[in-house]
Amino acid sequence: MLNGSVTFMLRALVASLILGALWHVLAAAQIYGKAWIAQTLLEKAWNQTLTGPSQVKPWPWADFWPVAKLTMLRLDVEQIVLAGDSGNVLAFAPGYNEASAKIGEIGISLVGGHRDTHFRFLEDLVTGDELIIQTSTAQIIYVVERTEVVDERDYFVPAALDLNSDTLASGNDAQLILSTCYPFDALVPSSSRFIVLAKQKRSTEKND
């Protein structure tokens, strides 16, 4: 019967559409879930790192470890930062690029994070905001100087400065760049990046 088979096919279509939709919901939830659950698991490894041992892997098969904790009080953000900023790391947490300057040292430290998850909050940062980064040895307070939208293809961050070489006026500050993809609501990846430039709060201002 013709009507019967058409109905069947339409029902099958509805079923497959719903299945497809569910699959995409799961995919989205996985990205969100991974990012969210990982932070809890990383917390443990981070607390261990604070007590002495370095390179504590959050789970046995992980190929990364926590190096810092990023706190932004106003936006109630507290995130563990991992070593490295490759894709497999960023799925779990923001990543510190190890070729950039050491956190708290003269030069520019670079931390990247996903725009949809961890670093969504970057768009709410304004000049003057304070970012606290805790490493296993120190706590550094950075003050946001400005935000900027750049093209990944022609923007680059200098590698950790070689202090022995004849380095030129790059300032004597510890600087921090947080980077994420831009626009925040884009559906497809683009080459634009939203960056937050911050400078270490001067020690004289610490008592304020």
Next chain:
Amino acid sequence: MKLSSQGVLFAPIFISESDADKEWLPDRRELSLQRKRARRREWCTAIVLFVLWSLADSVLAGVEPTSLEGQHSAAPAYRSLWLKTPDGNEVRDTLSLSTDISMNISGPILRATVKQRFRNPTTQWLEGVYSYPLPEQAAVDQLRMHVGERVIEGQIHEHNKAQKIFDKARKAGKRSTMLKLDRVNRFTTQVTNIGPGEDIVVEFSYQQVLDYRVPGYALRFPIVSTPSYTPPPSQRGPNHVMPVNAYRQEGSLPGNPVSIDINLNAGFPIESVRSASHRVKTDKLSDTHYRIVLDGSAAASNKDFLLRWDLKPSSEPMVRILRQDVQGESYGLLMVMPQQSENVGIDRSRRELIMVQDVSGSMQGESIRQARSALLQTISQLNENDFFNLIFFNNQSWKLFPDAVRASQNNIRLARSALINQQADGGTEIFPALELALQSTAKSERLRQIVFVTDGAVSNEDNLFSLIRSKLGESRLFTVGVGSAPNSYFMRNAAQIGRGTFTYVSRPNQVGRKIGALMQSLNSPALTDLTLTLDAQNLNVLPDPLPDVYAGEPIYAYFKADRFPSQAELRGNIASVPSWLSVPLDEAEQFEGVAVAWAREKLAGLLDRYRYEAKQSDNLPTQESLRDEITSLALKHHQVSRFTSLVAVDVTPARTEEAISKRRLPANLPKGWKGHEGIRLAKTATPMVADFFTALGLFFLAALVLWALRLWAAQRVKTNDSGQLPC
């Protein structure tokens, strides 16, 4: 309910007033507890919020187009973070530079004079720093600083001493220039105390011995330097040097105009002269003598200058002997083009061809296309007796086949598709790739030829050289440089240490010819175990030992003796068959610069040994004595080297009270280069939102279909009611 949304996940619209309140600074522990509770709550409402957030955002986006983009579109032309003055102002290229190059070529030797004009259009006192590459065989031996009408001759000093002289002059407000070796073939000119509105011209000379390969000479002058990938600190050698230039943003007009004027005296009749890179004007003065001028200047200082001149074919073996006598010592340069052996091939069944391709980010664009077609061409010339394998690398390296395989139809098809599908991305870690290629297999009786295709954008050359030296064994390394500005210092030396050859492909339409010639080298037996015998006392012959010579290449030998010899005898083996050649030296031409050429070759050898010794860090006395030897040789021959620099100081102080600021001059980026020096920003987009919208769309479609189905069913019931019989 307080939506203290963890901000990270749910952006602006959910942030309540109290969160934004700066006064609110609770105890950290309490904060963390609060946060945990909030998190739990939040996870429960996550899906709901997610829907709301997405909808709200899309609605907002529709109403109010994002204004951020416009705000940032007026970006500055140069965006290098370290281009700053001490007071924090961003600096554009306030100091400008133009370069005039004149070259004098006689046979295989080229002498060039480079004039760099530093112009200061500002009202401040400035100091300029410019780092630039020179051909990798270049020996810099002269420096002059022009201040107005006066010319100050540069002196060669041990580097630390030169630096002290320069610093003292800077403090005293004297105009001064220092020229130093930055990294192997990269030099830095530093000019200080350039007054407001003033011009200072720095002039230096260098010499090099040119490459000959049948049928002619090739000259390459690197106008730009490839920004090199800097490996993470753990993989940097002890002598790693950080790059100095600020690079011009891609898309901005290249500045730093360059002019080139060449006086070419080939010594043999010239067949043709052409440049594959730039438009040139050629003037034929005689059969052997041409003048070549770069047509237009500023237009294209973003790619290397190339010039080729082919010689008329001749049945005579080509021999050139140059001589110079300095202070009781005789220096000589002997160039011999051996006659080509006819159609003797190597035993292909005992040969293993390992092709290595760089697929790192620096290869993006033109370079990867050239590399790909070079290797496709190589593969197409394999026959069934050949064994081959393919290795790719960026910051990782991987083999196509676990072990070398026969070039069967099927294997070739696999290799071709692997080559075609490989995209360029990531960093350049040559070390593990070389290690993988040099890894000896069980079948060690095979002749392993490694064809290594890269732009050589690396800065840890020394580490790589010692790797090749220690692991080479019976393998031979042939490097192929692609792109508009490959690091040919690295590739030439890697090939030399690897006892192979270096091929440079500058344009896609050269691939066929260049790779064809390379394959001919690979398939013909080399002239090996070369020795040169001369009838003279206190003889020093370079290079030591003489390298293998491949089909189509000449033999170059440099020597120094008490008295110029009258007879030279070359002996070697071609495919294990001994052969020899005797050359009378009576007719040697007198030529200025032979001593410099010898010294340059000697220094290169000593530096190689120094680098090697520096690796075995326990042998300090040997290092010290090598260092002393290099320094005294460089001082004697007035050459800039790793341990010696040229410095010129004006006698009269120019600046008395005013402050000085230091500028880096932006260098032009090579043509086709997409990446930049420094660290690139990570990829930070996820398909989460896209996934979510796709899901939403699919749900909507499903609902639509379901709705249509119901409507249709209802319709059918209706029609059934109107009298028809149910089926």
